[in-house]
Amino acid sequence: MLFQIAWRNIWRNTSRSLVVVSSIIIGIWAGIFILSFSWGLYKNNINESVYKQLSHIQIHNPDFKQENDPKFTIPNSDSILKQLESDNRIASVSSRVIATGMITSTTTASGVTIYGINPVSETNQIGLDQNLIEGVYFGSGKDNEILIGQKLAKKHKLKLKSKVVLTFTNVNSEIVSAAFRVGGIYRSKNISLDEVNVYVKQEHLRELLDLKPSETNEIAILIKDEEQLDSITNYSKTLVPNAKVEDWRQLAPELDLIIESFNLYTYIISGLILLALTFGIVNTMLMSVLERIRELGMLMAIGLNKRKIFFMIMLETIYLTLMGCPIGLLMGWLTVTILGRTGIDISMFSEGLASYGFSSMIYPALDQEKYMIIVTMCLITAILSAIYPAYKALQLNPSEAIRKI
Amino acid sequence: MAKTIIDAHNVTKTYNPEKVPVYAVQDVHVHIEEGEFVALVGPSGSGKSTLLNMMGGLDEPTKGSVIIDGVELTELSENKLIDFRLHNIGFVFQAFNLIPVLTAKENVGFVLQLQHMPKKEREKRVLSLLEEVDLEDKIDSKPGELSGGQQQRIAVARALASKPKIILADEPTANLDSKSAANLLNIMAKLNKEENITFLFSTHDQRVIKKARRVITLVDGKVDSDVQQTPT
Numbered sequence: 363m364l365f366q367i368a369w370r371n372i373w374r375n376t377s378r379s380l381v382v383v384s385s386i387i388i389g390i391w392a393g394i395f396i397l398s399f400s401w402g403l404y405k406n407n408i409n410e411s412v413y414k415q416l417s418h419i420q421i422h423n424p425d426f427k428q429e430n431d432p433k434f435t436i437p438n439s440d441s442i443l444k445q446l447e448s449d450n451r452i453a454s455v456s457s458r459v460i461a462t463g464m465i466t467s468t469t470t471a472s473g474v475t476i477y478g479i480n481p482v483s484e485t486n487q488i489g490l491d492q493n494l495i496e497g498v499y500f501g502s503g504k505d506n507e508i509l510i511g512q513k514l515a516k517k518h519k520l521k522l523k524s525k526v527v528l529t530f531t532n533v534n535s536e537i538v539s540a541a542f543r544v545g546g547i548y549r550s551k552n553i554s555l556d557e558v559n560v561y562v563k564q565e566h567l568r569e570l571l572d573l574k575p576s577e578t579n580e581i582a583i584l585i586k587d588e589e590q591l592d593s594i595t596n597y598s599k600t601l602v603p604n605a606k607v608e609d610w611r612q613l614a615p616e617l618d619l620i621i622e623s624f625n626l627y628t629y630i631i632s633g634l635i636l637l638a639l640t641f642g643i644v645n646t647m648l649m650s651v652l653e654r655i656r657e658l659g660m661l662m663a664i665g666l667n668k669r670k671i672f673f674m675i676m677l678e679t680i681y682l683t684l685m686g687c688p689i690g691l692l693m694g695w696l697t698v699t700i701l702g703r704t705g706i707d708i709s710m711f712s713e714g715l716a717s718y719g720f721s722s723m724i725y726p727a728l729d730q731e732k733y734m735i736i737v738t739m740c741l742i743t744a745i746l747s748a749i750y751p752a753y754k755a756l757q758l759n760p761s762e763a764i765r766k767i
Numbered sequence: 768m769a770k771t772i773i774d775a776h777n778v779t780k781t782y783n784p785e786k787v788p789v790y791a792v793q794d795v796h797v798h799i800e801e802g803e804f805v806a807l808v809g810p811s812g813s814g815k816s817t818l819l820n821m822m823g824g825l826d827e828p829t830k831g832s833v834i835i836d837g838v839e840l841t842e843l844s845e846n847k848l849i850d851f852r853l854h855n856i857g858f859v860f861q862a863f864n865l866i867p868v869l870t871a872k873e874n875v876g877f878v879l880q881l882q883h884m885p886k887k888e889r890e891k892r893v894l895s896l897l898e899e900v901d902l903e904d905k906i907d908s909k910p911g912e913l914s915g916g917q918q919q920r921i922a923v924a925r926a927l928a929s930k931p932k933i934i935l936a937d938e939p940t941a942n943l944d945s946k947s948a949a950n951l952l953n954i955m956a957k958l959n960k961e962e963n964i965t966f967l968f969s970t971h972d973q974r975v976i977k978k979a980r981r982v983i984t985l986v987d988g989k990v991d992s993d994v995q996q997t998p999t
Contacts, residue, residue: 363873363880370868657867660860663825664925665853665881667846761826764860764937765816 364670368677375650379682382646386686386740387693389639393632393736394694398726399706400627404620405727410551411617414489416610417456417582419595424606426579432461433533435577436605445601446583451594453586454486457578459567463530465510465560467518474514474560476528478567487582490548490561497522497546505566507545511556515547522547528560532571540570632736636743643747647679651751658755659763672752679748687740691733701726771834772932772965773799773822778831780817780988791817793988794831799981801932802963804956804998806970806979814988815969816937822967823856823935824848836932853881857926859936859968864922865910871897871921872906878928896924900954916947923954927964934958936968940975952978956998 372379412418421442426434436442439457446455459478464471477488481500485491490509491499500507508526520526522544529539542562550556568575581602585594591609598607611618651658658671702725709722780792792814799805807815820826821833824840833840835855843851852858865874872893879889897903900920910918919939926934936955940948956978959966968975976982977999984992 363877366873367866367868374868656862660858660864661866662849663823663852663858663860664878665849665929667849669846759826761817761820764825 364674365677368674369681371650371674372678372681378646378650382643382682383686383689385639385642386683386744387690389635390687390690390736390740391693391697393635394691394728394733395697395726396631397628397732397736398694398698398702398728399724400631401624401728401732402702402706402724402726404624406551406724408617408620411614412610413584414487414550415552415555416613417487418585418588418591419583419598419607419609420613421581421583421598421602421605421607422579424604426460427606430462431531431533432459432571432573432579435573435579436581436602437574438576439578439581440576442581442601446581446598449594449597451586451590453584454483455581455583456480456483456487457564458580458582459564459571459573459577460579461530461567461571463528465514465518466527466529467520467524469519470517472514472517472557474528474558476530476567477559477561478564478571479561480564484561487584488561490546493548493550494546495549497544499546500563502543502545504543504545505563506540506542507563508542509546509548509561510544511553511559512547512549513553513557514560515544517557520544520547528562530571534572538570628732628735629739632739636739639740640743640747643679643682643744644750647675647748647751648754650678651675651755655758655763658758659760662758662760663764668756671755675752675755676745676748679744679751683741683744687737690740691737694736695733698726698728769800769802771798772801772803772836773797773967774832774834775818775822776832776834778818778821778828778833780814780821780826781829784829790988792821792828792985795985795988795990797822797983797990797993799965799967801965802959803965803967803981804959804979805965805967805981805983806976807967807983807985808969808971808976809985809991810971813985815985817988818985819935819937819967819969823858824852853878854929855932857923857929857931857934857964859919859922859926859934859939861938861941865918865925867910870907870909871902871913874910874921875925875928878925882929892928893924896927897921899927899958900924901950914947916943916950919943919947919951920954923951923958927958927962931964933965933967936966938970938972939968940970940972945974948972948974 421436423434423436443455443457446452457480461476463474463476465474479488495512510520518526524544525541526544527539527541529537532538548556583594583598585591595607595609661671662668705723705725707722708724775795775797778792778795779790782789782791795818807819809815817826821828827841838851840848866877869877875896876889876893879892894903897906900923902917902920905913905917913921940951943951952975955966958964970976979996980998981995983990
């Protein structure tokens with residue numbers, strides 16, 4: 363009977379109940395949207411970093427990581443690459459020769475990291491071919507072709523076919539200078555890296571550095587399933603026992619921090635929205651209790667104990683929440699699903715965001731766990747919000763309540 | 768000899784006792800026997816409702832004791848007192864008597880449900896109670912669809928539902944027209960006579976006072992007179 367009374371009580375003032383239900387719906391929807399948007403933004407950043415810069419796993423000579431000197435190489439990298447390529451858990455593998463040096467144009471000079479890459483295998487990894495805004499991806503067929511970022515091109519006032527000179531130290535500690543022609547200008551999602559990363563053909567850089575044919579500084583692995591990350595990392599360690607094998611979390615701990623901080627962010631945003639919701643529910647339920655004082659007094663007089671009165675008022679709030687929660691969840695889920703496919707174009711702000719590695723298209727996403735967190739927090743909020751009005755009802759003395767005007 | 772059903776002994780109710788005490792009821796001794804039909808009368812502020820509330824266990828006396836059918840109410844815990852009321856006392860108030868979201872049938876059956884009476888038995892009793900108050904045709908009407916008099920009759924039916932020993936009514940006819948008031952009083956008098964239920968009601972309605980067999984008059988919280996009379 364109490365379930366029935368509570369249910370009918372909430373429809374005594376339909377518009378008021380609808381306001382509470384609507385605020386719950388909007389609260390949950392807003393929570394889901396904000397979190398999915400943020401996660402979309404971060405995930406985009408993480409994917410960009412992992413798929414276009416770091417790869418899932420990198421293998422280096424341990425000293426290379428410390429000294430950043432190209433003489434610290436991984437020997438026999440060809441056979442290692444072959445073994446890795448034959449593993450069907452691995453999506454693609456590429457090797458890189460890396461040197462730090464100076465780029466000099468007719469106008470200025472600046473520091474750069476020179477990547478000697480294999481143009482074919484890198485189409486699946488760094489994907490410069492997709493980011494090229496001018497020129498053809500290593501299309502000249504010449505050895506001295508260089509791909510530079512748009513920002514670097516602007517800084518040096520470089521165009522296609524402009525001549526630049528790269529200066530760096532080879533493995534014999536001799537300074538080497540070599541002339542290159544700009545074969546392409548790219549623009550990646552991370553503008554800050556576009557200013558410092560330049561790409562040349564691996565064989566040519568290897569020669570300039572005086573490295574042996576099968577020596578490389580870096581092997582980068584992209585895997586098919588992230589769940590396999592630990593096992594493939596361990597497998598790589600067995601393949602190259604003396605090398606330093608790191609997964610992307612170790613290579614860029616700040617990305618892992620993003621995930622952790624997002625989890626915290628989930629609680630803070632949900633908490634703030636639900637706090638606002640709390641005031642709405644408390645206010646409405648308190649009003650509902652105060653205008654029923656005589657009725658509650660009568661109920662106590664005829665034998666309804668305080669425990670049941672408390673339960674009845676809690677039930678009323680729970681009903682309102684249970685109506686709002688699924689609708690809010692459904693709306694949130696629909697929004698995330700639709701926008702997750704179409705994406706949200708934030709190109710208006712993308713110039714600023716791109717320098718932090720964010721894309722201009724954001725695809726909102728939220729995993730099930732976060733939905734559950736929002737629902738749980740919403741239910742807890744509703745129950746907590748109902749406690750004060752229900753407690754107020756418990757304070758009533760039946761004889762005084764009945765006489766209340 | 769009939770047994771004493773209500774024994775209010777030396778009952779005093781003081782509001783604001785520590786600052787400026789206001790004596791709502793002072794040293795009242797009242798003994799009511801089973802099956803009596805008693806009117807508690809007096810001007811406004813004389814303490815009628817306060818005394819009635821104390822006799823119904825809705826309010827606690829500052830001093831003295833209230834014994835209902837041998838049970839000292841002041842010694843019961845809050846929950847036991849609520850349970851005692853549920854099983855032993857029926858209430859009819861001046862207004863706001865019914866649960867607005869429930870139908871007449873559900874209102875009367877509410878108390879029985881609190882007593883965990885099985886559904887079939889409960890429905891049978893509710894129907895017979897509504898017949899007793901001549902409202903069997905309003906079984907599915909909500910309070911908002913009923914007149915004031917009909918609402919009070921439903922309240923009486925609900926008060927009777929748990930087969931209480933006593934029915935306490937606080938100004939039950941105050942909001943009713945003459946016809947509805949007479950109808951309600953006839954039903955109460957009939958139940959008192961046929962089922963030997965003790966009725967105690969506060970009123971200053973002359974129509975009600977004339978129906979009572981005993982009239983207790985309160986003035987300034989004290990019993991001014993306590994007389995037996997022949998109802999008319």
